[in-house]
Amino acid sequence: MRLFILAVALLGYAAALGVMSVDLGSEWFKVAIVKPGVPMEIALNKESKRKTPVAVFMRNGERLFGSDAVTSGNRYPHNSYRYFPLILGKSIDDPAVKDFQQKFPYYELVPTERNTVAFKHPEGDVIYTVESLLAMVLGHAREIASKFAEGPIYDAVITVPSQWGQVERKSVIAAAEIAGIKLHQLMNTNTAVALHYGVFNRKQIESKAKNILFFDMGASQTTATIAQYQIIKGKTETAPQVAIKGVGVAPVGGLKMDLTVRDKLVEKWEETKKTASDIKTQKTGRAMAKLLVAANKAKIVLSANKEHMAGVQQLIDDEDFKAKITRDELEASIQGDIEQAMEAVREAFKSSGMTNDEISQIIMFGGGMRVPAIQDALRKELNGAELSFNINADEAAALGGSYHAAFVSKVFRVKTMFIKDAVQKPVEVRFERDLEPEEVQEDGTTKKTIKRTLFQKMNPYPQKKAITFNRFSDDFSFSVFIDGQLQETVNLAGVKGAHENNTHADPKGVKAHFRMNDSGILVLESADATFEHEVFEEPEEPKEEKKAKMPDIPDIDLSTLDKLKDKFGSFFNGEDTDGKTAEQVLEELSKAAKEKKDGEEMPAEEQAEAEPSTEEAQGEPVAEEKTTTEEEKPVEEEPKTEEAKEGEEEPAESAEPAEEAKPEEPKKVVKKFSVNLESSAENHGLEFVSGSERESINEQIKALDQADADRLAKEKSFNDLESFIYDRQDKLYREGWTDAISEEKREEVAAALTAASDWLWDVEEPTSVTFDDKLAELKTLTRDWERRYDEHEKRPEAVERLEKMITGMRELFLETYKNQTGEGLALSQENVFELSEKLDKVADWLKEKTDGQAALAAHEDPALKVMDIQVKEKTLANAGEVLYKKIRMWRPPKPTEPPTIEPTTTGEESEEVNAEDGEEVKPASDDKPAEEPTTEKPAEDTTHDGSEL
Incomplete structure (x- = not known):
C-alpha cells in the first residue's frame, strides 16, 4: 500500500x-x-x-x-x-x-x-x-x-x-x-x-x-x-x-524564394562554369543542395545590404563558384512570389x-x-x-x-x-432519398442526392452540430465531404427496428450528432431515431389550505400525516412523549417533512444539463420539440385512503359548508424520446497510420533509439579510454609524477599505454564494454602510481592540519583546566588527564610516522598515509566534541545558605529583636505553650467581629 x-x-x-x-x-x-x-x-x-x-x-x-x-x-x-x-x-x-x-x-x-x-x-x-x-x-x-x-x-x-x-x-x-x-x-x-x-x-x-x-x-x-x-x-x-x-x-x-534564388545562381554558374558536368542532373544532388544553402544566405544578407558575393567551394568537379548578386536582382526574381x-x-x-x-x-x-x-x-x-x-x-x-x-x-x-478558432474547410453531408411518384424524373431516376452544409468556412469551433434526416424508416447511409473531397461514408443500422418497436409513436426523423473538437478533428458522436407520442398529463396534487393565525408549515405527505396523528394522539392521551411539548412535536414533524421533501429533489449536480442548441441543416424541415415530464402511459388518479382522509385538516368554521374540490380532467401532452442507433464508417480518404503499420513504426523507432544509445555509450567509452591514455602518457614525464614511479615501472606503464593507443584504432567491431574493459585494465596498472602521487601531494596539508589540532586542543582544554581543583568544575582532572594522554599518543605517533616517511623514497609505498592521519584527526575531534559539550552544558552550582540559629533570650530583648526583624510584637505569654489550632466548630453563642459578618 x-x-x-x-x-x-x-x-x-x-x-x-x-x-x-x-x-x-x-x-x-x-x-x-x-x-x-x-x-x-x-x-x-x-x-x-x-x-x-x-x-x-x-x-x-x-x-x-x-x-x-x-x-x-x-x-x-x-x-x-x-x-x-x-x-x-x-x-x-x-x-x-x-x-x-x-x-x-x-x-x-x-x-x-x-x-x-x-x-x-x-x-x-x-x-x-x-x-x-x-x-x-x-x-x-x-x-x-x-x-x-x-x-x-x-x-x-x-x-x-x-x-x-x-x-x-x-x-x-x-x-x-x-x-x-x-x-x-x-x-x-x-x-x-x-x-x-x-x-x-x-x-x-x-x-x-x-x-x-x-x-x-x-x-x-x-x-x-x-x-x-x-x-x-x-x-x-x-x-x-x-x-x-x-x-x-x-x-x-x-x-520557394530560396529555390528561386537558387535557380538564379544556377544560371550564373552555367555562364561561368569550366566543367562539362551538369549540376542539375547530378545523382547525389550535392551541388544543388550547396547552392540552396548559398541562396538562403544571399536572401538574408540582401535584406540589409545592396549586394552580396555568393560562393561555394568545390561545387562540382573540384570547381569553386563565386557570383555577385544584388538586391535588385533578388527582388526581380521573387516578384511573382511576392x-x-x-x-x-x-x-x-x-x-x-x-x-x-x-x-x-x-x-x-x-x-x-x-x-x-x-x-x-x-x-x-x-x-x-x-x-x-x-x-x-x-x-x-x-x-x-x-x-x-x-x-x-x-x-x-x-x-x-x-x-x-475558425473552420478552414467546409464540411458537407450528402445522402440519397427516394423520390415520390410525382417527383420521378423523365429519365426514370427514382433517387435524389441531397446536400446539406454541416460546417461552413469560418464557422467557429469547438462546436457541436446535428443534422436531421426526416424521411428514412429503414437503415441508410450518408457521406461526409470536406472541401469537396469525399472523406467517409457512414452506415446507420437499427432505424428499421426502432420504427417497428415504436409503432405507437410518430417518427420525427433520424439525428446525427457531430462535434468539431479543439484540435479541429470532426467526430460523429452518436446517432438516434426520434419519436413523439401523446400521453396524459399527471395532475398536480391540490395543496392544503392553511388555517388562519397558524405558523407556516411545509407541505406534509401522507406518511408524515400518519406520524402527526400518532404523535398528537399520544400527546393528548397522556402517553409518553419523551417530555416534549406540543410546540416541539410540531416543529419536529415540520422539520422532518421538509427534509423528506428536500431529499426527494434531485441535487443540482445530478441534473442533466441540456446541450446548447445546434444549428439544423439548411433547407431540411425539422419538427418542433416539446418536452414534458410525464410518463409514457396515462396516470389515473388514485383514491384516497382512510389514513389520508384522517390526516386532512378540517376547514375553518363558516356559515356555509365548503364545496368538495373536483379533480381536473387529465390533459394530453406530446412527449419526445429517442432510440440510439449503431453507426459504422467507411473511410474513402487517406487513412492515418494505425494498426500493424503503427506497430512497425514503433519497432523501427525503438530499434533506432537503442542503436543511438549503444552508439553514444560506445563513443563515451572510446573518449574516456582515449583521454586516459593521453593523460597518463603526459604524466609519465611531468614534474611530481615522475618521482612517484620507479624507472622500471615507468617503462612498463609507457609500453602498456602505447600498445593500448595502437589497439584503440585497430580493434574490430568494438563495443562500449570492450573499451570499458581496456580502461579498467590500464587503471589497475597505474593505480599504485597514482595513489603514491596523491599521498605525496596531500600529506603535507594533512600533517599540518593534525598538528594544529593537537596544539589548539592543548591550549583550549589543558592549559585552561589543568590546575583547577575542587567540586562543581566543568571538567574534572580525570577528563583533563585522559585528553592529555590521547594528545600525547597522537603526537608521538605522528612524529614516529613522519620520521619513517622521511627515510623513504617517493616511489616507495608510503609509511604515513593520509587516510591514517584523517582517522587520528577524527578521533581527536570526537574527544574534543565530548569535552566541549560538557563545558557548554555546565552551570555553576548554587551557593548554600548558612543554617538559621533560634534566639534563646525572652522578655523585652525578645520583643526588640522581633520588632527589628519586622515581625508583629505580641505580649509574652505565661510559660504556657501555644495551643494547636482546633478543627472543632465554635459554640453557637460565640460572638463575631463586625468585619466578619
Missing part, C-alpha cells in the same frame, strides 16, 4: 513538473516550456539555439537531428530528410508530392499500403514513412524540453498550419503518441500567435471589438489572419476572447467580410518579414498602412502554445483567455 501511494505521488510530481508546446513548421521547430517558477520560456537545444531545423540524418547506423543533420546533409543530401511535413497526409499522386520531388530530386519516394508517401533509404531496403520521421522529430523536441526543464516532460500542445486537414492532424496525433508525448490539443499556428499577442496585451482589450491583421510568411506558406479581441461574458466569468474572423493562405514562403503572397491578405478580408478601415493594427512575423520587398508590397496592398513588428517573429507561436498548454493541463493557474 505504501509503495502504491509513493508511486501515485511520484506520478503526480512528474505530471506537475511542467508542460511544453512545439511550434511545428516545415523547416524549423521551436519548443517552449512552462514549469513551476519558469513561465513560458523557449527551451534551448544543445547548441544553445532557440530554434531547431526539422531534419533527420541517417547514415552508417548513425542518426542525427537538427543542425548536425543539416551539416551532414550538405555532404550527403539523400541521407538527410528535410521539409517532409510538406507531404504529410498526402497521397503519392498528389500535386504537392510531385512538386516536392521536383524541388528535391535526390529523394526516392515510394508509396505505402495507405497510398501515402515514404522515403526509400539509400542504405539497404529500408523505408521511412513521413509519420515515422515526424515521430522522431517530436521525440527529439521532447528531449530538448526535458533537458532544459531538468526533468521529464510529457504533456504538450502542438501548433500546426491552419489549413491542415483531418488526415494531417490525425497523423500528427499518432506521431506524438509514438514519440511518447501526451498530446492535450492541436492548435493552429496563427491562433497561437493571436493568443500570444492577447496574453501580453491583456489590459488593452476592451468590451469594444478590436481587429488586428497578422501577416505570417513562413518557410512553406504565407498566412494572413484577422483576429478580433473583445471582453465577453462567459458561463462562469467575464474574460477577454480572441476570435479568428478571417484567414487567407498562399502556397508561397521562404523556401504577388502570390498578397493573395493571402485579400482572401483574409474576403472571408471575414471586413475592410481596411476596420483593422486597428497590422503585425508582421515569420522569417519572410525581414525582406524589404515584402514589407513594401504589404504596405501597398493595405493602402500605405503602418506595419508593426512588436511580437517575436520566431517564438510567438511557441509561447502562445505554451500558455494554452498550461491552461488545458489543469496543473497551473493561468488567467482565462477564451479562444474561438
Whole structure:
C-alpha cells in the first residue's frame, strides 16, 4: 500500500513538473516550456539555439537531428530528410508530392499500403514513412524540453498550419503518441500567435471589438489572419476572447524564394562554369543542395545590404563558384512570389467580410518579414498602412502554445483567455432519398442526392452540430465531404427496428450528432431515431389550505400525516412523549417533512444539463420539440385512503359548508424520446497510420533509439579510454609524477599505454564494454602510481592540519583546566588527564610516522598515509566534541545558605529583636505553650467581629 501511494505521488510530481508546446513548421521547430517558477520560456537545444531545423540524418547506423543533420546533409543530401511535413497526409499522386520531388530530386519516394508517401533509404531496403520521421522529430523536441526543464516532460500542445486537414492532424496525433508525448490539443499556428499577442496585451482589450491583421510568411506558406479581441461574458466569468474572423493562405514562403534564388545562381554558374558536368542532373544532388544553402544566405544578407558575393567551394568537379548578386536582382526574381503572397491578405478580408478601415493594427512575423520587398508590397496592398513588428517573429507561436498548454493541463493557474478558432474547410453531408411518384424524373431516376452544409468556412469551433434526416424508416447511409473531397461514408443500422418497436409513436426523423473538437478533428458522436407520442398529463396534487393565525408549515405527505396523528394522539392521551411539548412535536414533524421533501429533489449536480442548441441543416424541415415530464402511459388518479382522509385538516368554521374540490380532467401532452442507433464508417480518404503499420513504426523507432544509445555509450567509452591514455602518457614525464614511479615501472606503464593507443584504432567491431574493459585494465596498472602521487601531494596539508589540532586542543582544554581543583568544575582532572594522554599518543605517533616517511623514497609505498592521519584527526575531534559539550552544558552550582540559629533570650530583648526583624510584637505569654489550632466548630453563642459578618 505504501509503495502504491509513493508511486501515485511520484506520478503526480512528474505530471506537475511542467508542460511544453512545439511550434511545428516545415523547416524549423521551436519548443517552449512552462514549469513551476519558469513561465513560458523557449527551451534551448544543445547548441544553445532557440530554434531547431526539422531534419533527420541517417547514415552508417548513425542518426542525427537538427543542425548536425543539416551539416551532414550538405555532404550527403539523400541521407538527410528535410521539409517532409510538406507531404504529410498526402497521397503519392498528389500535386504537392510531385512538386516536392521536383524541388528535391535526390529523394526516392515510394508509396505505402495507405497510398501515402515514404522515403526509400539509400542504405539497404529500408523505408521511412513521413509519420515515422515526424515521430522522431517530436521525440527529439521532447528531449530538448526535458533537458532544459531538468526533468521529464510529457504533456504538450502542438501548433500546426491552419489549413491542415483531418488526415494531417490525425497523423500528427499518432506521431506524438509514438514519440511518447501526451498530446492535450492541436492548435493552429496563427491562433497561437493571436493568443500570444492577447496574453501580453491583456489590459488593452476592451468590451469594444478590436481587429488586428497578422501577416505570417513562413518557410512553406504565407498566412494572413484577422483576429478580433473583445471582453465577453462567459458561463462562469467575464474574460477577454480572441476570435479568428478571417484567414487567407498562399502556397508561397521562404523556401520557394530560396529555390528561386537558387535557380538564379544556377544560371550564373552555367555562364561561368569550366566543367562539362551538369549540376542539375547530378545523382547525389550535392551541388544543388550547396547552392540552396548559398541562396538562403544571399536572401538574408540582401535584406540589409545592396549586394552580396555568393560562393561555394568545390561545387562540382573540384570547381569553386563565386557570383555577385544584388538586391535588385533578388527582388526581380521573387516578384511573382511576392504577388502570390498578397493573395493571402485579400482572401483574409474576403472571408471575414471586413475592410481596411476596420483593422486597428497590422503585425508582421515569420522569417519572410525581414525582406524589404515584402514589407513594401504589404504596405501597398493595405493602402500605405503602418506595419508593426512588436511580437517575436520566431517564438510567438511557441509561447502562445505554451500558455494554452498550461491552461488545458489543469496543473497551473493561468488567467482565462477564451479562444474561438475558425473552420478552414467546409464540411458537407450528402445522402440519397427516394423520390415520390410525382417527383420521378423523365429519365426514370427514382433517387435524389441531397446536400446539406454541416460546417461552413469560418464557422467557429469547438462546436457541436446535428443534422436531421426526416424521411428514412429503414437503415441508410450518408457521406461526409470536406472541401469537396469525399472523406467517409457512414452506415446507420437499427432505424428499421426502432420504427417497428415504436409503432405507437410518430417518427420525427433520424439525428446525427457531430462535434468539431479543439484540435479541429470532426467526430460523429452518436446517432438516434426520434419519436413523439401523446400521453396524459399527471395532475398536480391540490395543496392544503392553511388555517388562519397558524405558523407556516411545509407541505406534509401522507406518511408524515400518519406520524402527526400518532404523535398528537399520544400527546393528548397522556402517553409518553419523551417530555416534549406540543410546540416541539410540531416543529419536529415540520422539520422532518421538509427534509423528506428536500431529499426527494434531485441535487443540482445530478441534473442533466441540456446541450446548447445546434444549428439544423439548411433547407431540411425539422419538427418542433416539446418536452414534458410525464410518463409514457396515462396516470389515473388514485383514491384516497382512510389514513389520508384522517390526516386532512378540517376547514375553518363558516356559515356555509365548503364545496368538495373536483379533480381536473387529465390533459394530453406530446412527449419526445429517442432510440440510439449503431453507426459504422467507411473511410474513402487517406487513412492515418494505425494498426500493424503503427506497430512497425514503433519497432523501427525503438530499434533506432537503442542503436543511438549503444552508439553514444560506445563513443563515451572510446573518449574516456582515449583521454586516459593521453593523460597518463603526459604524466609519465611531468614534474611530481615522475618521482612517484620507479624507472622500471615507468617503462612498463609507457609500453602498456602505447600498445593500448595502437589497439584503440585497430580493434574490430568494438563495443562500449570492450573499451570499458581496456580502461579498467590500464587503471589497475597505474593505480599504485597514482595513489603514491596523491599521498605525496596531500600529506603535507594533512600533517599540518593534525598538528594544529593537537596544539589548539592543548591550549583550549589543558592549559585552561589543568590546575583547577575542587567540586562543581566543568571538567574534572580525570577528563583533563585522559585528553592529555590521547594528545600525547597522537603526537608521538605522528612524529614516529613522519620520521619513517622521511627515510623513504617517493616511489616507495608510503609509511604515513593520509587516510591514517584523517582517522587520528577524527578521533581527536570526537574527544574534543565530548569535552566541549560538557563545558557548554555546565552551570555553576548554587551557593548554600548558612543554617538559621533560634534566639534563646525572652522578655523585652525578645520583643526588640522581633520588632527589628519586622515581625508583629505580641505580649509574652505565661510559660504556657501555644495551643494547636482546633478543627472543632465554635459554640453557637460565640460572638463575631463586625468585619466578619
